[in-house]
Amino acid sequence: MSEWFPSASPESLAARAELLRVLRRFFVDRGVLEVDTPLLSQGTIPDAGIDAFRLPGEADEPDRYLQTSPESAMKRLLAAGAGDIFQICKAFRQGEAGRHHNPEFTLLEWYRVGSDHAALMREVAELLGIVLKSDGWQIWPYRALFIELLGVDPLDEQTSLTGLTDLAQSRIGVLPESLDRDAVLDLLMSHCIEPEISDWGMVFVTDFPLSQAAMARCIPMGDVDVAARFECYLNGKELANGYWEQIDPDALAAQLHAENTRRQQRGLPLRPIDGRLLAAHRHGLPECAGVALGVDRLLALKLGVEGVAETISFGWDRA
Amino acid sequence: MIAFLLSGSSTMPNFSTNEFKPGLKVMLDGDPCSILENEFVKPGKGQAFNRVKLRNLKSGRVWERTFKSGDTLEGADVMDVDLEYSYTDGEFWHFMDPSTYEQFGADRDAVGEAEKWLKEQERYEITLYNGTPLAVIPPNFIELEITETDPGLKGDTAQGGSKPATLSTGAVVRVPLFITEGEVIRVDTRTGEYVSRASKS
Structure with missing residues (x-):
């Protein structure tokens, strides 16, 4: 097929338009305000697993980054008193090209003031139930999922990196060299757990290791502290990532610096810490929970197509 | 980051995981391989990996390997050429490039199953690795x-x-x-x- 031709069929484009209408109606009906924040910002996030596109500034202009998600800007709105808000926008992540990834993709992100991650999971399940006409969902703590499917406790200090690496090696084969603990856990998740839960329907994985907290707050869970974060999986495909948001500015600053440290360890360029986000937190972020959901993947699931390119007018190779 | 760079005497370019397209020939564990599939995986907010299926061109075996996204492999000096079968001396099966008359001797491993279809002056697809026949594919x-x-x-x-x-x-x-x-x-x-x-x- 020629390069100028769309990667999505006319039916798929129509389904996209309909999906966007359904999503907007869902939030408007619930009194959630639609917002629109800048795609190009002076700040970005230091998340070690995410690589932002950087646009060098001309002359005296500062560098700008294409947003990897609208999180920072939406939190600044929350701190300014916006209340419940949602946004459907483009987000950009360098290098993330594959069957289930497009470096430019569509995100639905929303925040609920006064909610925690448990309440937000219910709302995600309701929304997905409407879109996919499905019902039923289950919650699995990260720890329980690893114990159930792999027989290993990822949060137990007795579980060594060597032990995890040996397990991954026996399941997956030859591994890349010098993986840190989280990288090995990520491999076990993507190679061993995701295929196992592919016929479990809608699964919320919660209570992540603190090292994978990103901007979630830390909560006690039995004998250990965990991140109040969830990932929503549908048919074994990750669809949404949510937090009971960290609102303590000092804790957030520490988490962001920890991400930069991780970047350094992995040999990645450091990212500036977004001072405006921290200032908004110091002013006061209300108690809230927020979630980002991949719209292209949701559409791919709804249409039953294999790759996200079939849901996007012009996928990465043709854009 | 370049954990898989294998040093070789040749000057083949290195390829990063995002360049691993089906058909690309790369060196892995000292053997030339052809990429069959490359899947980008990235759990949650975690680290990105590429799950790659490759065919070892020497053994014919299919390998599955996981790389960190951004890792590189050295390209393999492998190319497919159409050559004419000439004769065998019992140890080597000799093929000729009909335009340059250049001769290539394929050993028993390279000829393999194709031996029973070898006919003089017929053209065969030969996979050359560093200039030496690695595999012989007869016409359909x-x-x-x-x-x-x-x-x-x-x-x-x-x-x-x-x-x-x-x-x-x-x-x-x-x-x-x-x-x-x-x-x-x-x-x-x-x-x-x-x-x-x-x-x-």
Whole structure:
């Protein structure tokens, strides 16, 4: 097929338009305000697993980054008193090209003031139930999922990196060299757990290791502290990532610096810490929970197509 | 970051995981491999990996390997060329580039299963690795003379039984009963099955 031709069929484009209408109606009906924040910002996030596109500034202009998600800007709105808000926008992540990834993709992100991650999971399940006409969902703590499917406790200090690496090696084969603990856990998740839960329907994985907290707050869970974060999986495909948001500015600053440290360890360029986000937190972020959901993947699931390119007018190779 | 860079004497370029397209030839564990599939995986907010399936061009085995996204492999000096079969001296099977007359000797490992389909002046696809034949792929269809088979029975038609026939290359295929010694037949080299009598040339 020629390069100028769309990667999505006319039916798929129509389904996209309909999906966007359904999503907007869902939030408007619930009194959630639609917002629109800048795609190009002076700040970005230091998340070690995410690589932002950087646009060098001309002359005296500062560098700008294409947003990897609208999180920072939406939190600044929350701190300014916006209340419940949602946004459907483009987000950009360098290098993330594959069957289930497009470096430019569509995100639905929303925040609920006064909610925690448990309440937000219910709302995600309701929304997905409407879109996919499905019902039923289950919650699995990260720890329980690893114990159930792999027989290993990822949060137990007795579980060594060597032990995890040996397990991954026996399941997956030859591994890349010098993986840190989280990288090995990520491999076990993507190679061993995701295929196992592919016929479990809608699964919320919660209570992540603190090292994978990103901007979630830390909560006690039995004998250990965990991140109040969830990932929503549908048919074994990750669809949404949510937090009971960290609102303590000092804790957030520490988490962001920890991400930069991780970047350094992995040999990645450091990212500036977004001072405006921290200032908004110091002013006061209300108690809230927020979630980002991949719209292209949701559409791919709804249409039953294999790759996200079939849901996007012009996928990465043709854009 | 470049954990998989293998040092080699050649000056092949390195390829990053995002350049791993099907058909790309790379070096892995010292063997030339052809990329079959490359899947980008990235759990949650975690680290990105590429799950790659490769065919080891020496052993023919399919390997599955996981790389960190951004890791690189050295390109393999592998190319496919069309060469004409000349002769064998028992140790090597000699092929010739019909435009340059350059000769290439393939050993038994490289010739493998293709040996029974080798006919002089016929063209074969040869995979060259550092200039040496690594694999020989016969054309899908080849016309060969029958050197030995039981006499055909008069009155037999296309339907019905079959019998073994030895071809000029030594290959044995099953042919319909009406086919006789000295005839030239068309054979599918992928299945080793008789297709038809050869078209009159």
